[in-house]
Every structure is written in structure tokens, then in C-alpha cells.
Amino acid sequence: MGASNQVIGFLNLLTFLVSIPVLGGGIWLSIRASNTDCMKFLQWPLLLIGGAIMAVSLAGFAGACYRNTFLMYLYLWAMFFIIASLLIFVIFAYSVTQRGSARPVINRVYLDYSLQDYSGTWLADRVASPNYWGKIAACIRDSRICRKLGRTATGAADSAQLFYLKKLTPIQSGCCKPPTSCGYTYMNATFWVSEGDQTGGDADCLRWSNDQWQLCYGCDSCKAGVLASLKKSWRKVSVINIVILIILVVLYVVACAAVRHNKQLDNDEAYGETRMIKSHPTWFY
Incomplete structure (x- = not known):
């Protein structure tokens, strides 16, 4: 050769x-x-x-x-x-x-995510499409990514102050808790209550559910969290x-x-x- x-x-x-x-x-x-x-x-x-x-x-x-x-x-x-x-x-x-980019939150280490910041791209339209989002939400739910959120080594729930200092992943922030602007009060990582009707104008405030099978899997913030994770x-x-x-x-x-x-x-x-x-x-x- x-x-x-x-x-x-x-x-x-x-x-x-x-x-x-x-x-x-x-x-x-x-x-x-x-x-x-x-x-x-x-x-x-x-x-x-x-x-x-x-x-x-x-x-x-x-x-x-x-x-x-x-x-x-x-x-x-x-x-x-x-x-x-x-x-x-x-x-x-x-x-x-x-x-698209994350939104900083006052007195919080974790970030919030909004679907509006990611809209206008092929990927955002694909994720937000009802044909795809049902499968994506089911996948996130089945992965149980929210289940261990906010738990200490002993299995007890974090205090509010400790939770606010956590660096959550985009999907954890967007899907496992309500948007910070809604004004919900922390009980544990996946259980939040509102004081009266003091919720923000974000439609996700009404979509949030303390039902562990629902949480914020139907929220636009959850879709934004998926998009942020995909972008990374x-x-x-x-x-x-x-x-x-x-x-x-x-x-x-x-x-x-x-x-x-x-x-x-x-x-x-x-x-x-x-x-x-x-x-x-x-x-x-």
C-alpha cells in the first residue's frame, strides 16, 4: 500500500x-x-x-x-x-x-421559568403542542423527579428557608412548585397553600394543584422548565x-x-x- x-x-x-x-x-x-x-x-x-x-x-x-x-x-x-x-x-x-432564559427571584437561590421567554421557536411550539405535552408530562410524572425534592437525609421536609436556598433544576422549579409570583405559602416542596385569593395574574396560579399526581405538570412554567433543560x-x-x-x-x-x-x-x-x-x-x- x-x-x-x-x-x-x-x-x-x-x-x-x-x-x-x-x-x-x-x-x-x-x-x-x-x-x-x-x-x-x-x-x-x-x-x-x-x-x-x-x-x-x-x-x-x-x-x-x-x-x-x-x-x-x-x-x-x-x-x-x-x-x-x-x-x-x-x-x-x-x-x-x-x-429564553431563567428569571431570578428575590430572596431565592432557585430560578423561575416562563413559557413566554421561550416562545417563537420550533422547539417551543413542539414542546407546548398538546400532542407532545401529554407524553412529556406523563414522562416527568413517571420519573418521580418531584418526589424527593425538599427532603433531608433523614427524610424530613426542608424548612422554608432551607428550601429557598436550594438550586433547583429547571424542571423541578417549573413543574414541582407554583410560580413564585403566585404568592403561595410554602408548606413543603410540593405542597403550597394560598392565603385567601392572593395569587398573581399568571394562569399557572390556577393550574397549580397540591394533588401529587397533578402539581404543576399542566403549567406553562413546567413547559418552560423542559425547554430550559433541553437548551442546556x-x-x-x-x-x-x-x-x-x-x-x-x-x-x-x-x-x-x-x-x-x-x-x-x-x-x-x-x-x-x-x-x-x-x-x-x-x-x-
Whole structure:
């Protein structure tokens, strides 16, 4: 195997290794989707891209080993579409998680979340859609993420002051308690009472229920909490994807140069053989 083929084989080995963190990111999103985020369809683009990179790198490695021109060109075209797909996914991930941020609360460590801050994006519309939210809310309920909230090591409930100092996750803040603006009085982490009719103008104030099966799973704040959690997850994965995208582009450019060099060597060999035949025609009689 020539030097160019060795370079291509080495590049495909690197590409194969690059596919591992892409698949890892998809698996990590899948685990989060099952345990917290509850948006199980979002990990599939990464899993598909990672699997495609792995399969294409193996094809390219085989093409380099056997000096198969067809496999090498197939590898280059496939890598081009994979790079384009990964670029589109990164742009899409940033565009759908661009809006929205948490709201600080006076005398509280935890933050509140409002759906209005996240509205106007494809992801927000998807989460808030009745077709999806019923499944997401059921997933959050089944995960029992609110059940252990506000419990000490002994199993007793936190005092109000201790609870106010907790750093809650977006889903815990949005789904397990009423919005702070509603003015409910803390009894325990998932049981709050209002003093008379002193609740805020937020519609979530009426949606809150002390029924442990209901809580604020129907609240817009819960949807906002899911969106905030997804934004955090997707941004982490997107940073890894950008690094991987840069590496793939560099490997692709080097692979193109190596394939072009291989083609030039083949042409030179063919030209040399042709000249030899013309110079010594009697060899073939």
C-alpha cells in the first residue's frame, strides 16, 4: 500500500474515532430524555450521523487498503453529505435554543421559568403542542423527579428557608412548585397553600394543584422548565459537535488531496506503461 493510501487509511481511522463522541452525544441525550428531559426524539439525528460516520469511515478504510477507487470516491461523497448534515444540525440546534432564559427571584437561590421567554421557536411550539405535552408530562410524572425534592437525609421536609436556598433544576422549579409570583405559602416542596385569593395574574396560579399526581405538570412554567433543560443539553452537545465538525472538515480536505495524489500516481503509472509498450513493441509478440 502506497504512502497516500496509508494516509487515507490513517484518516479513516481518525474518522472512525471521531464517530464515537458523536454517538456518545446521542446516547447521552437519550439517557437524559429517559430520565429528565423527556423529549425522546431529539437524540436520533446525532445517533444517525454518528452511525453514518462510523460506517463510511470503515468503507473508506477498506477502499484505502484495497486501493479501490470506487469506494474512495463513495467515501468522499458520503463524508461531504455527513459534514453538511452535521453543520445543518448544529445550526438547527442553536436556532431552536436561541431564545429564553431563567428569571431570578428575590430572596431565592432557585430560578423561575416562563413559557413566554421561550416562545417563537420550533422547539417551543413542539414542546407546548398538546400532542407532545401529554407524553412529556406523563414522562416527568413517571420519573418521580418531584418526589424527593425538599427532603433531608433523614427524610424530613426542608424548612422554608432551607428550601429557598436550594438550586433547583429547571424542571423541578417549573413543574414541582407554583410560580413564585403566585404568592403561595410554602408548606413543603410540593405542597403550597394560598392565603385567601392572593395569587398573581399568571394562569399557572390556577393550574397549580397540591394533588401529587397533578402539581404543576399542566403549567406553562413546567413547559418552560423542559425547554430550559433541553437548551442546556443541546448547547453542551452542540459545542462537541462544532469541534467534531472542524476535525471532519480538516480530515475531508486532507483525504481529497490524498485521493487526488493517488489518481495522479495511477495516471503516471499508466503513462509509463504506455511509453514502455511503444518503446519495446516486440515484448508483446
